[in-house]
Amino acid sequence: MLPIGDGALDALLAQDAPAGDLTTHALGIGSRPGRISFAARSDMVLCCAEEAARLLERAGVRAALRHGSGERIAAGTVFLEGEGPAGGIHLAWKVAQTLVEYASGIATRTRRIVEAAQAVAPGVAVACTRKNFPGTKEISVKAVLAGGAQMHRLGLSETLLVFPEHRVFLDGAPDFHGLKRRHPERKLVVEVASVADAVAAAEAGADVLQLEKLAPDAVAEAVRRVAGLDPVPLVAAAGGITEANAAAYAATGCAVLVTSAPYSAGPTDVQVVITGSGVAS
Incomplete structure (x- = not known):
């Protein structure tokens, strides 16, 4: 599973306590030993528990990880425990909790x-777009993978995806075959908004047809219309796909469901318990 580097985790800690933890310092309890545990309040697909453990360790707390990203855990399951000084526990506590809550929310909905x-359709793929909240790419990608989906595209640098918004700057129809000759290692994906446009793009050389906001019956019609071409392009249904309609789209025979819905998932709820374990010597 995709790891998030310590540099990014240190930045999260620094963002929450740019000049240290004033309350813990003022109370004079930073050196006192304690314990912390994290548990699921509801059934969830866990994500970023490894990073939560590393946040504890970066703050000087010994961590014991009980469950990892991608695991489905039941309400009440303790997935992470830590032991160390109160200063480190309080420094890592809320950042670790919130990270797991938001990442697990995305993973669970995915x-x-x-x-x-x-x-x-057991063979259909679910792919998530790059429409994650800006600045959360690594977390969002890990959550998508933990949920059992894949990334549709990580960013603009790695895929040939021609939108109608590209075509408004062209004089005439785009030269799809020329694009493929210039970038032979890339599949050419073309977004279309009608069955007729899908057939035209396929005949012009598109490798993948991304059908934007078409109803399931229209997606099924596009799949039928291009099935006789050689080669047969892949059909991806996109736009407004959620757990409520995923089955209907999967039944059309398309190869991929493209969705941004997981990114709007609410956070799961994680219970954190902190206890003291006596006065430090």
């Missing part, structure tokens, strides 16, 4: 969409 789609 898993619901994947399961709804694959219950109808």
Whole structure:
């Protein structure tokens, strides 16, 4: 599973305590030993528990990870424990808790969409877009993978995806075959908004047809219309796909469901318990 580097984790700690933890310092309890535990308040697909453990360790707390990213855990399950000075516990506490809550929310909703789609079409792929909240790319990607989906594209640098918004700057139809000759290692994806446009793009050389906000019956029609071409392009349904309609889209015969829905998932709820373990010597 994709790791998030210590540099990024240190930045999260520094963001929350840019000049240290004033309250713990003022109370004079920073050196006192204690324990911290993290548990799921509801059933969830866990994500970023490894990073939560590393946040504890970066703050000087010994961590014991009980469950990892991608695992489905039941309400009440303790997935992480730590032992160390109160100063470190309080420094890492809320950052670690919040990171797991938001990442697990994305992972849990991703898993619901994947399961709804694959219950109808076991071979269909679910791919998440790059529309994560800015600045959260690493966390969002890890959560998508933990939920059992894949990334549709990580960013602009790695894929050929022609939108209608590109075509408004062209004189005439784009030269899809020329694009493919100049970038032979890349699949050419073309976004279309109608069945007719999908067929035209396929005949012009598109490798993947991204059908934007078409109803399931229209997606099924596009799949049928391009099935006789050689080669047969992949069909990806995109726009407004959630756990509520994933099965209907999966049943169309398309190869991929493209969704941004997991990024709007609410955070899961994680219970944190902190206890003292006597006065430090």
